[in-house]
Amino acid sequence: MNIYQADIQLAAARYLRWMPDSVVVTEDEITVAGWALSVWDGQDLQRFLINGVDFDQVEWPVTSTDLLVPFSEIPGASASRFRCRHRRTDGKNLFPDGFARLNVTGQFGEHRLSYRTAWYVGDPALEQAVPSPAQIERVIGSGNIQAFLLGGATIVKRFEQLLLERFGRPLRSFKSILDWGCGAGRLSRYLSLLSPAVTGIDIDADNIASCTKKLPGARFQQVDLMPPTSLQSEAFDLVIGLSVLTHLDEPVQDAWLEELRRITHPEALLLLSVQGLPQIALYGTPSQMQLEAHRKGFLDVGPNSQLQAVVDDTSYYRNVIHSPDYIMTRWSRWFDVLDIVEGMAGNQDLVLLRRRAEY
Structure with missing residues (x-):
């Protein structure tokens, strides 16, 4: 094992933890797809959260042999992709302060430092004009x-x-x-x-x-x-x-x-x-x-x-x-x-x- 390369990969698993590839917001639902890494938590203990609650539907783990290139030393890298779906029903406000908070955590959920790995989606209704x-x-x-x-x-x-x-x-x-x-x-x-x-x-x-x-x-x-x-x-x-x-x-x-x-x-x-x-x-x-x-x-x-x-x-x-x-x-x-x-x-x-x- 190349100890330097292992340290680099471990840093990604520890401090990035996960990344979304796609986030789609419609009038009815939000869908998120991406990848998630973990060194100590088994994949059966991973939780996929939106505003602190579990997504309605989660497809996980999904085959991801492409992730063996950057993360060959991380357990489960070959099956680290996911797809999540959450419905906007019963008056749910996905953007309570103008943003939806997305996160992947261990079995105990979020805590006061979980913002460091959260990803946030701005309310489309508040978005301003975009550059070219x-x-x-x-x-x-x-x-x-x-x-x-x-x-x-x-x-x-x-x-x-x-x-x-x-x-x-x-x-x-x-x-x-x-x-x-x-x-x-x-x-x-x-x-x-x-x-x-x-x-x-x-x-x-x-x-x-x-x-x-x-x-x-x-x-x-x-x-x-x-x-x-x-x-x-x-x-x-x-x-x-x-x-x-x-x-x-x-x-x-x-x-x-x-x-x-x-x-x-x-x-x-x-x-x-x-x-x-x-x-x-x-x-x-x-x-x-x-x-x-x-x-x-x-x-x-x-x-x-x-x-x-x-x-x-x-x-x-x-x-x-x-x-x-x-x-x-x-x-x-x-x-x-x-x-x-x-x-x-x-x-x-x-x-x-x-x-x-x-x-």
């Missing part, structure tokens, strides 16, 4: 609208629950929220439903124009590739940066961390995502590459082509892997690094930081 497939592709690597919406709703709701769990603070308690690297508004579209104080910034002028037109509940601004921005000092008390630092080389990373410190209020919180073992498992990244990233701390794998159509400098946008020790030490130049929560940001790891009052 080309605009979405520049954000998530494909033009899949469903994946764009499901990922956005999930990440925002997980972050909301994390802030409640760790600090007792709902999103509406923050006076000014920055969606750093907002792209096509994947997070801003849901953040703006939960807070009236959302600002999105990005280097992609086309996506900024689209967000401004389609998401009137937030404000948006294009920024240059390099800071400083025109944003006021100490303007924000919460910053969310999804998969931004995964695409910046080290000098650019440091410049933006310095800028984030400038524009955040003392004691502000920052939620910034990075690649971790769960995403590496999903992407099939060679374990040797992760080992190199661990030893070096910061590994620049090379250019990323997703923004070539909108950014003149084709060397700017990159693929980057950080090690946890590197983050804990280097990023502490600007912030207190409070935690790294595996798999919390969709499939990326979440770095939780707080801005110090003084250097």
